[in-house]
Amino acid sequence: MAIxxxxxxxxxxxxxxxxxxxxxxxxxxxxxLTQEGSKGLRSRISNWLRRNLFGSLAxxxxxxxxxxxxxxxxxxxxxxxxxxxxxxxNSKSACSGDGACWTFIKVRLATFIYGHYPAxxxxxxxxxxxxxxxxxxxxxRQHVKRRGLWLxxxxxxxxxxxxxxxxxxxxxxPFVPTDLWxxxxxxxxxxxxxxVGSFVLGTLLALGRRSTLxxxxxxxxxxxxxxxxxxxLTILFMSAVMLPxxxxxxxxxxxxxRAIVALTLFTSAYMAEVVRGGLQxxxxxxxxxxxxxxLRWIDVQIFVLLPQAFxxxxxxxxxxxxxxFKDTTLVTMIGVFDLLGAVTLASKDPNWIGYVxxxxxxxxxxxxxxxFSMSFYGRRVERRLxxxxxxxx
Amino acid sequence: MMTRNIVKYxxxxxxxxxxxxxxTASQAASExxxxxxxxxxxxxxxxxDTGMPGFAFxxxxxxxxxxxxxxxxAIAAAxxxxxxxxxxxxxxxxxxxxxxxxxxxxxLVRDSEYxxxxxxxxxxxxxxxxxxxxxxxxxxxSLGVSHVKELDGATICVLTGTTLETNIADYxxxxxxxxxTLLFDKPEEAFxxxxxxxxxxxxxxxxxxxxARSTMKVPxxxxxxxxxxxxxxxxxxxxxxxxxxxxxxxWTHGAMLKAEALGITKANVDELKSTSTDPQVKKFLxxxxxxxxxxxxxxxxxxxxxxGVGNYAEVYDEYFGSKGLQLPRGLNELYTxxxxxxVASWY
Numbered sequence: 125m126a127i128x129x130x131x132x133x134x135x136x137x138x139x140x141x142x143x144x145x146x147x148x149x150x151x152x153x154x155x156x157l158t159q160e161g162s163k164g165l166r167s168r169i170s171n172w173l174r175r176n177l178f179g180s181l182a183x184x185x186x187x188x189x190x191x192x193x194x195x196x197x198x199x200x201x202x203x204x205x206x207x208x209x210x211x212x213x214n215s216k217s218a219c220s221g222d223g224a225c226w227t228f229i230k231v232r233l234a235t236f237i238y239g240h241y242p243a244x245x246x247x248x249x250x251x252x253x254x255x256x257x258x259x260x261x262x263x264x265r266q267h268v269k270r271r272g273l274w275l276x277x278x279x280x281x282x283x284x285x286x287x288x289x290x291x292x293x294x295x296x297x298p299f300v301p302t303d304l305w306x307x308x309x310x311x312x313x314x315x316x317x318x319x320v321g322s323f324v325l326g327t328l329l330a331l332g333r334r335s336t337l338x339x340x341x342x343x344x345x346x347x348x349x350x351x352x353x354x355x356x357l358t359i360l361f362m363s364a365v366m367l368p369x370x371x372x373x374x375x376x377x378x379x380x381x382r383a384i385v386a387l388t389l390f391t392s393a394y395m396a397e398v399v400r401g402g403l404q405x406x407x408x409x410x411x412x413x414x415x416x417x418x419l420r421w422i423d424v425q426i427f428v429l430l431p432q433a434f435x436x437x438x439x440x441x442x443x444x445x446x447x448x449f450k451d452t453t454l455v456t457m458i459g460v461f462d463l464l465g466a467v468t469l470a471s472k473d474p475n476w477i478g479y480v481x482x483x484x485x486x487x488x489x490x491x492x493x494x495x496f497s498m499s500f501y502g503r504r505v506e507r508r509l510x511x512x513x514x515x516x517x
Numbered sequence: 518m519m520t521r522n523i524v525k526y527x528x529x530x531x532x533x534x535x536x537x538x539x540x541t542a543s544q545a546a547s548e549x550x551x552x553x554x555x556x557x558x559x560x561x562x563x564x565x566d567t568g569m570p571g572f573a574f575x576x577x578x579x580x581x582x583x584x585x586x587x588x589x590x591a592i593a594a595a596x597x598x599x600x601x602x603x604x605x606x607x608x609x610x611x612x613x614x615x616x617x618x619x620x621x622x623x624x625l626v627r628d629s630e631y632x633x634x635x636x637x638x639x640x641x642x643x644x645x646x647x648x649x650x651x652x653x654x655x656x657x658x659s660l661g662v663s664h665v666k667e668l669d670g671a672t673i674c675v676l677t678g679t680t681l682e683t684n685i686a687d688y689x690x691x692x693x694x695x696x697x698t699l700l701f702d703k704p705e706e707a708f709x710x711x712x713x714x715x716x717x718x719x720x721x722x723x724x725x726x727x728x729a730r731s732t733m734k735v736p737x738x739x740x741x742x743x744x745x746x747x748x749x750x751x752x753x754x755x756x757x758x759x760x761x762x763x764x765x766x767x768w769t770h771g772a773m774l775k776a777e778a779l780g781i782t783k784a785n786v787d788e789l790k791s792t793s794t795d796p797q798v799k800k801f802l803x804x805x806x807x808x809x810x811x812x813x814x815x816x817x818x819x820x821x822x823x824x825g826v827g828n829y830a831e832v833y834d835e836y837f838g839s840k841g842l843q844l845p846r847g848l849n850e851l852y853t854x855x856x857x858x859x860v861a862s863w864y
Contacts, residue, residue, distance in 0.1 A: 231577050232577060235579050240579045303604060361612070364612050364615075364616070365615040365616070365619075368616070368619030368620070371619075458609065459567055461607060469568040469575055472568035472569055472570050473570070473575060473577070473582075474571065474574070474728065474731060474842055475577075477728050480705065481705070
């Protein structure tokens with residue numbers, strides 16, 4: 125088992141781990157190679173192969189079995205997904221039946237992305253998405269002036285703007301109830317709100333857990349451990365099934381709001397632990413030095429400890445975000461149609477029964493692109509942090 | 518002293534008058550909390566399946582369609598006069614009854630079976646059975662089979678973890694025949710196996726079998742056998758504590774069947790309303806009599822239902838019949854044609 129775990133990053137370079145990535149690049153270091161043109165290249169390749177894929181008997185067996193497995197599956201998948209696939213037309217009859225029927229995705233694309241958001245109002249979702257991208261880019265870029273301002277805009281200004289845009293009902297925008305929302309838009313909305321909410325709540329909880337006041341500490345520990353001990357699905361069911369029974373008659377909370385609150389509370393428990401990890405990694409001297417300058421507790425936390433803690437915790441925060449994004453698909457269980465729910469629902473249309481495979485492959489691709497780009501960014505941040513740390517040390 | 522007494526008396530009278538006033542006002546509203554809520558909201562909140570071919574699904578434009586969905590629209594038409602005034606809530610099998618109990622939805626129409634436990638323990642009513650179903654078989658046409666007992670020796674693809682298998686075993690024992698089974702975890706795998714000739718047929722609830730047939734490479738090569746070897750009655754659920762609302766749901770279904778029996782369709786309902794001299798039709802469409810008012814609805818509620826969604830045959834045809842999944846009506850025929858759908862008398 126240990127061998128397996130060690131080999132995995134080498135066999136598939138996409139696995140995220142800065143440590144293994146750097147070890148992988150070492151054999152390819154150009155300075156260690158002879159400069160004999162193509163012969164050098166060949167020996168370089170065979171060298172790399174021997175080291176990484178055929179280093180030992182176990183490695184060779186693993187490599188060969190992976191190759192055989194890929195050889196058996198990949199050509200058939202390509203046959204299905206590309207060679208014999210069809211995308212023309214607007215109905216099932218346009219599909220040959222031998223390969224994938226991407227027509228299904230083409231016809232249903234709007235539902236998969238926007239749910240039932242009224243067709244005439246789709247620009248509002250698009251504007252909200254573009255605004256989000258505009259605000260995120262300066263926040264995640266490395267050398268940006270006034271990053272804090274952009275971050276504030278993203279965390280405080282943007283939700284207000286997006287709220288007005290998406291829900292409407294004011295400024296001449298028609299009201300769009302949340303039960304018309306759906307598809308990928310819903311995954312993004314839920315992830316964004318739950319992430320921002322859990323970040324704030326998680327930070328407070330992390331500070332609470334480190335607090336010297338026993339009641340605050342106890343409550344924080346209790347909250348974190350309670351939410352971490354319960355599966356997310358159970359929490360979602362509680363919010364969908366139990367909560368309405370406890371509310372007085374006639375009072376009902378939007379089910380999307382309930383799902384988002386459940387996601388936020390659940391994620392904030394994990395976020396608290398992530399932030400606490402970041403706080404612990406800040407050298408004690410920082411805190412002591414800050415206090416000796418006469419700063420108050422709150423100032424020490426806000427200006428000295430938390431900024432450093434967030435920096436250290438950023439890769440783990442991104443990791444939590446990726447998990448959260450994937451977890452949002454669980455809301456299908458309570459009848460909210462996110463991307464995955466929309467795909468499943470669309471496959472129940474008698475005109476499209478039997479094309480659920482195409483839908484799942486599409487959903488997989490979308491989730492892969494989203495999650496991979498997030499973790500790719502996370503890896504870059506991690507590498508940067510490691511570099512900074514070694515430069516400082 | 519005198520004046521003070523008069524003031525006191527006047528105050529007392531006005532309080533009493535106010536109380537009586539409010540009592541009469543609350544009597545003017547209906548006895549049904551659900552009906553009042555729906556009318557005040559101007560919208561029916563209807564719980565449906567999160568996706569089930571024939572019963573509830575969304576078409577390419579994202580509009581809800583299906584037999585159960587049509588029932589939601591019919592209730593909205595009866596109560597509010599507009600079949601579009603429905604908010605659909607997708608409910609999974611785990612949450613369906615709780616969202617009804619907690620009043621998050623007004624009515625649940627979600628291919629759910631009527632059982633004693635649901636009636637008594639969950640305290641829910643099922644006033645209308647809109648779909649009789651049961652375990653049905655689909656067989657390859659080339660076998661030349663027309664009855665289930667002729668499947669002796671054949672191999673049928675079955676999903677595991679359900680009562681489907683035990684039903685076949687019981688049937689085998691009762692009929693002294695041998696129907697073999699090939700087990701699968703997922704419907705898609707079972708469909709593919711049937712298409713690949715690994716078995717001679719497929720079995721499930723009638724609606725699911727019809728859906729399965731439509732996924733076959735050549736649906737015409739498969740025939741759905743008329744009998745069922747188990748039975749289920751599926752329909753609309755309401756809460757125990759609201760008799761008037763339950764009655765409205767019951768007679769919405771009644772009106773759709775009655776319209777079929779009277780030959781009233783979505784297309785001819787307007788014409789019949791103004792020209793028909795048949796007293797049955799006139800009473801049904803609310804031209805004569807006060808039957809709707811007694812339900813707490815407008816007198817023309819049945820007209821609104823037929824105008825909005827059509828009669829039972831039209832709805833069945835669209836989703837399960839010739840325009841839909843090609844499932845023979847079987848048990849869902851009117852009782853006059855050998856089915857179980859009874860057309861109740863109107864007065």
